[in-house]
Amino acid sequence: MADLTTHIGNLTLKNPVMTASGTFGFGLEFADFVKLDEIGGIIVKGTTLHKREGNPYPRLAETPMGMINAVGLQNKGVDYFVEHTYPQLKDIDTQIIVNVAGHSIDDYTACAERINTLEKINAIELNISCPNVKEGGMSFGTSCPMVEKVVGAVRKVYNKTLIVKLTPNVTDIAEIAKAAEHAGADSVSLINTLMGMAIDAEKRKPLISTVTGGLSGACVKPVALRMVWQVAKAVKIPVVGLGGIMNATDAIEFMLAGASAIEIGTANFIDPAITVKIAKGIDEYLERHGFKSVKDIIGALEV
Amino acid sequence: MKKYIIDFKVSSNKAMGNNAILLKLRAPGQLPEMKPGQFVEVKVENEPNTFLRRPISINYADYKNNEIWLLIQKVGNGTRKLGELQTGDTLNCVIPLGNGFDTSAVKDKKVLLVGGGVGVAPMLMLGATLKAEGMTPTFLLGARTQSMLLEQELFEQTGKLYVTTEDGSLGEKGFVTNHSILEKEHFDKIFVCGPTPMMKAVAKYAKNNNICCEVSLENKMACGLGACLCCVTETQEGHKCVCTDGPVFNINDLTWQI
Ligand SMILES: Cc1cc2nc3c(=O)[nH]c(=O)nc-3n(C[C@H](O)[C@H](O)[C@H](O)COP(=O)(O)OP(=O)(O)OC[C@H]3O[C@@H](n4cnc5c(N)ncnc54)[C@H](O)[C@@H]3O)c2cc1C
Ligand SMILES: Cc1cc2nc3c(=O)[nH]c(=O)nc-3n(C[C@H](O)[C@H](O)[C@H](O)COP(=O)(O)O)c2cc1C
Ligand code: FES
Numbered sequence: 111m112a113d114l115t116t117h118i119g120n121l122t123l124k125n126p127v128m129t130a131s132g133t134f135g136f137g138l139e140f141a142d143f144v145k146l147d148e149i150g151g152i153i154v155k156g157t158t159l160h161k162r163e164g165n166p167y168p169r170l171a172e173t174p175m176g177m178i179n180a181v182g183l184q185n186k187g188v189d190y191f192v193e194h195t196y197p198q199l200k201d202i203d204t205q206i207i208v209n210v211a212g213h214s215i216d217d218y219t220a221c222a223e224r225i226n227t228l229e230k231i232n233a234i235e236l237n238i239s240c241p242n243v244k245e246g247g248m249s250f251g252t253s254c255p256m257v258e259k260v261v262g263a264v265r266k267v268y269n270k271t272l273i274v275k276l277t278p279n280v281t282d283i284a285e286i287a288k289a290a291e292h293a294g295a296d297s298v299s300l301i302n303t304l305m306g307m308a309i310d311a312e313k314r315k316p317l318i319s320t321v322t323g324g325l326s327g328a329c330v331k332p333v334a335l336r337m338v339w340q341v342a343k344a345v346k347i348p349v350v351g352l353g354g355i356m357n358a359t360d361a362i363e364f365m366l367a368g369a370s371a372i373e374i375g376t377a378n379f380i381d382p383a384i385t386v387k388i389a390k391g392i393d394e395y396l397e398r399h400g401f402k403s404v405k406d407i408i409g410a411l412e413v
Numbered sequence: 414m415k416k417y418i419i420d421f422k423v424s425s426n427k428a429m430g431n432n433a434i435l436l437k438l439r440a441p442g443q444l445p446e447m448k449p450g451q452f453v454e455v456k457v458e459n460e461p462n463t464f465l466r467r468p469i470s471i472n473y474a475d476y477k478n479n480e481i482w483l484l485i486q487k488v489g490n491g492t493r494k495l496g497e498l499q500t501g502d503t504l505n506c507v508i509p510l511g512n513g514f515d516t517s518a519v520k521d522k523k524v525l526l527v528g529g530g531v532g533v534a535p536m537l538m539l540g541a542t543l544k545a546e547g548m549t550p551t552f553l554l555g556a557r558t559q560s561m562l563l564e565q566e567l568f569e570q571t572g573k574l575y576v577t578t579e580d581g582s583l584g585e586k587g588f589v590t591n592h593s594i595l596e597k598e599h600f601d602k603i604f605v606c607g608p609t610p611m612m613k614a615v616a617k618y619a620k621n622n623n624i625c626c627e628v629s630l631e632n633k634m635a636c637g638l639g640a641c642l643c644c645v646t647e648t649q650e651g652h653k654c655v656c657t658d659g660p661v662f663n664i665n666d667l668t669w670q671i
Binding site: 132133134135139140142143155163164166167168169170171172173174175176177179181184327328376378379380381382383 | 415416417418456461462463464465466507632633634635636637638639640641642643644645646647651652
C-alpha cells in the first residue's frame, strides 16, 4: 500500500479524499455504507450564524450528467451544531471540517469564532459564494477586494487551518485565489457550483423555485479541472480540487492538475460508498505506477 | 433501520396496465428488515439522461423468496429504461429508505388504504402487513380506466377492495372521494398514496370527519438519505426532508390548505 497521507497547511489527512459540503450531510447519514474513519476528511453541511430555512421546494432539477440545486443553505445554525451535532462527530477518527457561510462579514467571523473553540475541529472551509447582503447582494467570492476583506476578517479570529472555497462564477479565478492567499488563507478549495438554469418547456416554468441554481455533478468536471490547474499554478498554498469527481480516475486527474486533496460531492448521491472506493482506487493507481506516496502525483502533469 | 446497497437480480419484469411494469428483484442474501411505506433508490444503468437514482416504493416484500417487488409507471427516460430490464439483469438499490406508515395504533381499528394510479404500490405491502397481523384492510383504489388499475387480484386477496374509475369502466364512476363506501362506513385511520390533488381531497375528507390520516409524498430526490436537503416539504415545524422524515406524513404536520 502506498502512503496516502497528504497535507493542507497544518492539517494532516490520512488520505486525500474528503466529502464536499452539502452532499454528505454530517457524515452520520452515510455510516451504514462506509466506515467514516476511512475517509480523509468530512466537510459538513454549510453552517451559518443563525438558523436558515433555505429556499422553497422545488430545489432540484436533473440536467444532463448533473443536477442543479437551490437548497439555499438550509441549516440549524452554529449554536445547534456546537451543542447537538459536534458531540456526535468529535470521536470519529478523521478530520471533521465545518463549512462556514454568511451574509455579512460579521456573520462569518461570529460563526468562525464559535467553531474555533471546538477542540476536535482543526479546520474550516469558508464558503464565499454567498451573496453579501449588506453590499448589494453580490457574492463575496466574485471580487478581489471583497475576498480580501472577508478572508482577512476571519483570519483574525480563526487560528487553525483556514480553507477558502472559491466560486467558479468569476472572470479570473486565479486572481481570486491569489486574493485569498494574500489575506491569509492556508488553502483554497474549488469549485463550488456553477450558476445554471433549467426550464420545463411544456409548462413554460422554471424547474426550481429560485429560477437559477448551482450546477454540479459529472458535467462540471472539465471546467473544474481547468480552474484547479490555473489556480495551482497561481498560488503557493495547497489547493483542494472538486467538481464532478465520480471515480478514482477523476480524482487522480485533479491531483495531477495540482490538487493536494480532493472532495467528492454529487457522486455520493449516486453511490453512497463512493468515497472509500475512490481512496482505494487512488492507492491502486499509485501501486500500478510505482509511486510510494500520493504526494508524488500532486501537480505531476507533464505538459 | 440499517440501510444497505444491494445488487438485486431481476427475477421477472412483467408489463402491467397500459404503461407500467412489475419488477420482482431477488436479493443475493437475506432481505433487510423493511416497513410498508418505505422505498428504494434504484440506479438506472446505461441511460445517459438519468444521472440520479430514482425513488420507488416497495410494493411488496416476499421474505420467503428474498424478493422485493417494484411497481413502476413509465413516465420518463429512467423508468422507461427500467422497463427494458430482463430476467437475470442486475439492479443496484439503496434500501430501505424513509419512515414508512405508522401502524402502531391500528390493531382492531378499521383502516382504509387509498391508492391512486401507481400510488397503489405501497398499499399492497401495507395491506399484506396488516393482514398478517390478523386484520382485514379495506382498499379504495382509483384509476383513470379499468385497464389502468394495477394488481387488482392481489388487492382482492389481501382485503376488501373498492374501486373508482374516472370513466366508470370498473367500480363506481368518479374519483376515490366520490365512492359511496365513505358514506356507508366509518374508518378510524386512512393511509393514502397517489397524485397530490387526490391526496389533498382524501385529506380534506379525513380532516372534516376527524379521522387520523397519513399521506405518502413523492418529492424530487437526489440522495434519499437526508444529506442534500433537496426534497423538503413545508411542515408545521419548518422544512422537513421527505426522504427521511417522510415520505409518510400525518396531514396535521403538513401545511396543506384543506
Ligand atoms: C418516495 C417515492 C416513492 C415513489 N414510488 C414510486 C413507485 O412505486 N412507482 C412509480 O412508478 N413511481 C414512484 N415514484 C415516482 C418516481 O420516482 C418517478 O416517476 C421517477 O423518478 C421518474 O423518473 P423518469 O426518469 O422516468 O422520469 P423523468 O424523466 O425524471 O421525468 C418524467 C416526468 O415525470 C415527472 N416526475 C419525475 N419525478 C417525479 C416525482 N417524484 N413525482 C411526480 N412526478 C415526477 C417529471 O416532472 C416529468 O414530467 C416515487 C417517488 C418517490 C419520491
Ligand atoms: C445539494 C447540494 C448542496 C450543497 N451545499 C453546499 C454548502 O452548503 N456549502 C458549500 O460550500 N457547497 C455546497 N455545495 C457545493 C458542493 O460542495 C460542491 O462544491 C459542488 O457540488 C461541486 O462538486 P460536485 O460536482 O462533486 O458535486 C452543495 C452542492 C449540492 C449538490
Ligand atoms: S433527497 Fe437528499 S435530503 Fe432528501
